[in-house]
Amino acid sequence: MNDLRFAFRQLVKNPGFTAVAVLTLALGIGANTAIFSVINGVLLKPLPYPAPNQLVALWERSPERGIERERVSGPNYLDWRAQNTVFSEMAVTPGWEGSESFNLVLQDTTAKVRAGYTSARLFTTLGTKPLLGRTLLPEEDQKGGNPATVLSYGLWQRLFAGDSNVIGQTLTVDTYGRRQYTIVGVMPPGFGVPSLCELWLPLGWLGVTLEEQRSAHWHNVIARLKPGATIAQARAEMNAIQARLKQAYPGETIGSEVAVAPLLHQALGRGLRTALWVLWGVVAAVLLIACANVANLMLARAAAREREIALRLALGARRRRVMRQLLAESIVLALLGGALGALLGWWGLRLVVAANPANIPRLNEVTLDLTVLGFTLGISVLAGVLFGLAPAWHCSSPELNEALKEGTRAVSSGRAAGRTRDALVVAEVALSVVLLAGAGLMLQSFARMLRADRGFQPEQLLTAELDFSVSGFTTWVLPTATRPQVPLRELLERLRALPGVQAVGAGSRLLRRENGPPNESIAIFGRSTLRPEEQPRAEFKGITPDWVRALGGRVERGRDLTEADRLEAPGAVLINETLARRYFPNEDPIGQRIKMGASQPPVGATNVWGLPEWSTIVGVVRDVKSLHPQPEAVPEVYQSYWQWPMQNPTLLIRTTTEPTMLAQAVRRETKGVIPNLPPPVVRTMDDLLSETVAEPRLQTGLVSVFAGLALLLAAVGLYGVLAYTVTQRTHEIGVRLALGAQKRNLLSLVIGHGMRLALAGLAVGLLSALALTRALRSLLYGVKPADPLTFAAVSLLLLAIALIACWLPARRAAKLDPLAALRYE
């Protein structure tokens, strides 16, 4: 208690020192608090289900085909479920693009909701009982079963204000058919994570049974391990099952392996996990720099207290006791810094959560809970010990006799303490170089992402997503003369006629959002049937004639699709350069025939819709890459939209003016042509691209801010050490001046000392950065972790800042009055 009381007294007596130290620590601790809250809430907190570490996600993979992750086919899922011995439960939810956004018909409007068809086993797999009513039943998985539905807690609150009489009421869902579902249950808060699903519909109404299409990889599978079973065991068993399936069904596309991963990890993705851990490393480095700064402050202060310490030892204190007292002061300081840091961390966390531009799962639930506060307390104490240890050690054993003599200044610990101070500054500089290098690489990478040539021109491009899934339109098979594309044609004409519109096209899908190999196998006429893993694959898309022009792409060879490529005409397709290069390397693809699927029917054969199986390649277009932050091109086939049986087109409108100015007109024309369609989702391509880089933008922004803070702290640390050295050497400087030293001699004395420290720190930092920036490899685009340009820029920046930090105390030294300096004690 005495130690604590004395510690407080010391801090109050030195308000300037206390304020600087507390603020420095608060910045470091606050940053750690904020980032740890995110890591705790997003990565570490278990999922809100019983025995969450038993929950895993499964998917198929074929590394020999370059496919790391592929959804599961229905028949494969059924065989997995029947043959495994490691899982107590297994469930399936469809996962193709567009399978998670449904239209809810409310009284006078239609609302979008995140929903999904699911097997009844989802609820038993996750192990959660409903809050009200019941969950789906296994018989409701059968085709034509009871149209029941289960609500999430959030949806129940929003639509029914938490009314407990909701069971038995109906909801109308209008997606690929309008249907009423009876509400049978409501789930408790938190159920559903990590997915964002709010409404669960029975699998029986999916329209496709699980027994169909072994080569169609549509489904997400989750499972619960049996007690005692490990992921490694599960993986081994599932791989054996998969090998048997491949042997049993040689003509089907079946992944060669089964990947099994913890459910949460799979949902977050490796990129996000890596980014969060990197961020934590960054803020830990910032805290270390802050501790080094405060340690230097305390060393300087401790030197001034050497006489007091010597006296305490002379009065009988053991060294341990003195160190305890000094550490008590450090810890009190650190706790004050921690309290302010918790406040700063809470504020910073609120900003990040409010933004959540990257839609990071569970981020909205992140708060400063007891775990985080405990962490803050822990690192505050640790910081206190860290920065207090060196000063406590150094000044708890002064040369007693010398320290107690009148007229002597602290000398005994001076040299050792000076070396410690210098070492701390070198360490700070080294750490800030590592952070700057990381930030520089990420900034370069992000800039390249923004400038990435995706094969089209994003400026002055407006997109409008139309939802044809609502009733009044046919399902996505069987194109007919009266299918929705007819009013679509009229809509396109009206949009083309708008002032400021240069070109308008429609496509079955905008652009891929994820990288990864294409899913659809293709056949090239005349080439022998290959094994499934050797089968060519491509992405298929239906586009109207002006799509390429509207996108700003280019037909490199042959011709574009035209209005003549209608339903009745022979099949016509465009292919991209990547497909041409890969599958027609030594021949002209124009005139070749190509089809979806691996089979090789004769020319003239028709598919189930009565359309020709084979289409002729009429043109080769420039590659258009994905919307992924690190865009890649894959083989693509563009079929004429009028020959393509699909729904939900996306319009592309190239404008001569600011595209947002036409948004209202697009909505108006759409309503005019197709009145009962939900309003289209209109966004500019620039906004879409901005969304896709939201996560890298957030990561880069945070790393840059912390790196900047680290540099500032290191510069302040360097300045502090030099300023203190100038004060300590005032008498010496006076002697030098009296002996004829010029201003430049004094400047070089001080700046030389400082720059030597900076150069030493830079050297250590660069070597460390070379080793550590490898951890960023997966986050970088177009930049190597050892990019020489970045390292050179970081070195120059650091030396420039260091020079400024050295200049100020050097200038003070050069301005000293020799007489005053000689009298200085």
Place this chain on the structure above:
Amino acid sequence: MIQLRNVEKCFKTRAGFSYVLRQITLDIAEGEFITIMGPSGAGKSTLLAILGMYDHAWEGEFLFSEQPVHQLNPKQRAVLNKRFVGFVFQQFHLLDDLTVAENLDIPLSYRDVKRSERQALVADALDRFNIVGKKDLFPSQLSGGQQQLVAVARAIIAKPKLLLADEPTGNLHSEQGRDIMELFKKLNQAGTTIVQVTHSETNAAYGHRIIKLKDGWLVKE
């Protein structure tokens, strides 16, 4: 109580060795009041620091209450110092951030005396030295004489057998100095062995005998 035999202290310089003390041999009996005198640089304060076991860089034999100090390591010497020695400095050396009471409490706290006992001893000392009314003041609020009074109280609060005083009145005016010397006399009469360093003949007269040093040598015992 104290026996020194050929105690020497020197510094190594570029020119050779520079001696601070040369072949110091002396005996101090328990209960004596000894004064060490000599010109500046004679080695008086150094001899006092050796007697107080603060200075370890010396050679020779030093017996303290039959204990061979010269064979003990610094830690063991510190234990002896804590048990038997009190020191009064010329500059008072009170802890500026502690009150008078807390300054008195500190040596007891370092000797692991229980809190309740410490409180009693401090109260006793405040009473004995008539400074009860100043117990919550800080050193900067006291006069030089009052500070030295507190310093003396602090030096004897743990009841040392030996009290060492280095120029105890050096920073005081004559009346204050006289008060301090009268106090030393009383303490000595009560049984405390006192060794003081002083330039003042008046102060030296309070003691039983004078030891003179010159250039590190013992001149007269």
